[in-house]
Amino acid sequence: MTIGILGGGQLGYMLALAGYPLGLHFRFLDPSPEAPVGRIAQRVTAEYTDHDALEKFANGLELVTYEFENVPVEAARFLAKHVRVYPPPEALEAAQDRLSEKNLFKKLGIATTSFAEVGSAAEIDKAVRKIGLPAVLKTRRMGYDGKGQWILRTAEAVEFVKREFPATPLLLENLVAFERELSILAVRSKAGETAFYPLVENHHRGGILRLSIAPAPNLSAKLQQAAELAARRVMEELNYVGVLAIEFFECNGELVANEMAPRVHNSGHWSIEGAATSQFENHLRAVMGLPLGSTATPGVSAMLNLIGEVPEAAEVLAIPDAHLHLYGKSLRPGRKVGHVTLRAANLGELKSRLEQLPGFFARPEYCLPSRPVASAG
Numbered sequence: 527m528t529i530g531i532l533g534g535g536q537l538g539y540m541l542a543l544a545g546y547p548l549g550l551h552f553r554f555l556d557p558s559p560e561a562p563v564g565r566i567a568q569r570v571t572a573e574y575t576d577h578d579a580l581e582k583f584a585n586g587l588e589l590v591t592y593e594f595e596n597v598p599v600e601a602a603r604f605l606a607k608h609v610r611v612y613p614p615p616e617a618l619e620a621a622q623d624r625l626s627e628k629n630l631f632k633k634l635g636i637a638t639t640s641f642a643e644v645g646s647a648a649e650i651d652k653a654v655r656k657i658g659l660p661a662v663l664k665t666r667r668m669g670y671d672g673k674g675q676w677i678l679r680t681a682e683a684v685e686f687v688k689r690e691f692p693a694t695p696l697l698l699e700n701l702v703a704f705e706r707e708l709s710i711l712a713v714r715s716k717a718g719e720t721a722f723y724p725l726v727e728n729h730h731r732g733g734i735l736r737l738s739i740a741p742a743p744n745l746s747a748k749l750q751q752a753a754e755l756a757a758r759r760v761m762e763e764l765n766y767v768g769v770l771a772i773e774f775f776e777c778n779g780e781l782v783a784n785e786m787a788p789r790v791h792n793s794g795h796w797s798i799e800g801a802a803t804s805q806f807e808n809h810l811r812a813v814m815g816l817p818l819g820s821t822a823t824p825g826v827s828a829m830l831n832l833i834g835e836v837p838e839a840a841e842v843l844a845i846p847d848a849h850l851h852l853y854g855k856s857l858r859p860g861r862k863v864g865h866v867t868l869r870a871a872n873l874g875e876l877k878s879r880l881e882q883l884p885g886f887f888a889r890p891e892y893c894l895p896s897r898p899v900a901s902a903g
C-alpha cells in the first residue's frame with residue numbers, strides 16, 4: 527500500500543520512517559531535487575501546480591497527505607478528485623491564511639490575540655489604533671519560523687513599515703507578554719477517534735523553535751483540558767483527519783491561541799522516543815483509519831533542534847538516553863538539519879542530562895533555560 531506525501535522535508539522523512547514497520551510504502555512530491563526524502567523513498571520532482579505531474583503522482587496511491595502546509599490548496603483539491611486527501615483541503619486552506627485561522631479560532635470560542643487586517647500601507651494607522659502598540663505585523667500567508675514578521679513598538683517603527691510596506695496582505699496582532707509558549711499535538715482518525723499528547727513547552731529564538739520540553743513542566747489539568755477542548759473544536763469543525771498542532775501563549779494561567787498547523791509538527795518530534803506512539807505513527811494510523819496508539823509519556827523529554835550545523839555524534843550519544851536525528855540536508859545557516867531528544871525519568875534527571883550536552887549547545891540560541899527544568903527539578 528503506497529501513501530503519497532506532498533512535501534519532501536524532514537517531516538515527511540520521519541513519517542516514512544514511522545510507516546515502514548506498518549508495511550507502508552511512500553511516494554513524495556516536492557519541487558526541490560534536494561528534498562531529503564530522496565534518500566529513503568520514491569520522490570517525484572515537480573511543481574505543485576503541474577497537473578500532469580500530480581495526476582501521475584496520484585496513480586495507484588492509497589491516499590495523499592502532506593507534511594508542508596504551504597502546498598497550494600488548489601493542488602490538494604485537484605488531487606482530491608483522483609484520490610482521498612487527508613487532512614481535508616479545507617483545513618489546509620484555513621491554516622494557510624492567518625486571517626482565516628484567527629477568524630476560525632474566534633468563531634469556535636478559542637481565545638486568540640486581538641487582530642486587524644492590513645491590506646495596504648494606508649490601513650496601518652487604523653489597525654494600530656485598534657490593536658495598540660507594541661504589536662506584531664505578520665504576512666497573512668507563507669510565513670514560517672518567524673519569517674515575514676515585524677515587531678512594532680514605536681510610532682517611528684510604524685512609519686518605517688508604512689514606507690517599506692511589503693506587497694502582500696498583512697495582519698496586525700497585539701504583542702503578547704506571555705509567560706511561556708505551549709503547543710498541543712492532537713490527532714483524529716477517519717473513524718472519529720481522537721487522542722491528545724500532553725502540552726509541550728517551547729522556546730524560540732529568532733522566530734525558530736530551539737527547545738521543547740514534554741510534558742510541559744508544572745502542567746495543570748486545567749490547561750491541558752483547555753488545550754484539548756480547543757483542538758477538539760477545530761478538528762470537529764473541519765472534519766479533520768490526521769495530526770493537528772496548535773501553538774499557544776500562556777498568559778495569567780490561560781491559553782491564547784497563536785496559530786495552528788494541519789500536519790505533524792516540530793514540537794512533537796520528542797514523541798518518537800518520548801511517547802508510547804509517535805506523532806508520525808499516529809498521523810499514519812489516523813489517515814489509514816487504524817486504531818490510534820497510546821499517547822502516554824513514560825517520563826519526560828527535551829528536544830533540541832539543530833540549526834545550520836551539527837554536533838559531534840559521539841558527544842551527544844555518550845549521554846544516557848540521548849537520541850540523534852540527522853535529516854540528510856546540506857548545512858546552511860538558519861536551516862533545521864536535525865534534532866536531539868534527551869529522555870529521562872523525571873525533570874531533575876532531564877536537567878542533569880541537559881547539562882551533559884557538549885559545548886556546542888552552550889550558545890544562547892539553544893535556549894537551555896534554567897527555569898523550565900529548574901522549577902521542578
Ligand code: AMP
Pocket residue numbers: 639662669670671672673699700701702703707730733773784785
Ligand atoms: P509564528 O510564526 O506566529 O508562530 O511566530 C513565531 C514566534 O514569534 C512565536 O512562537 C512567538 O515566539 C513570537 N510571536 C508571534 N506572534 C506573537 C505575538 N502576537 N506576541 C508575542 N510573540 C509573538
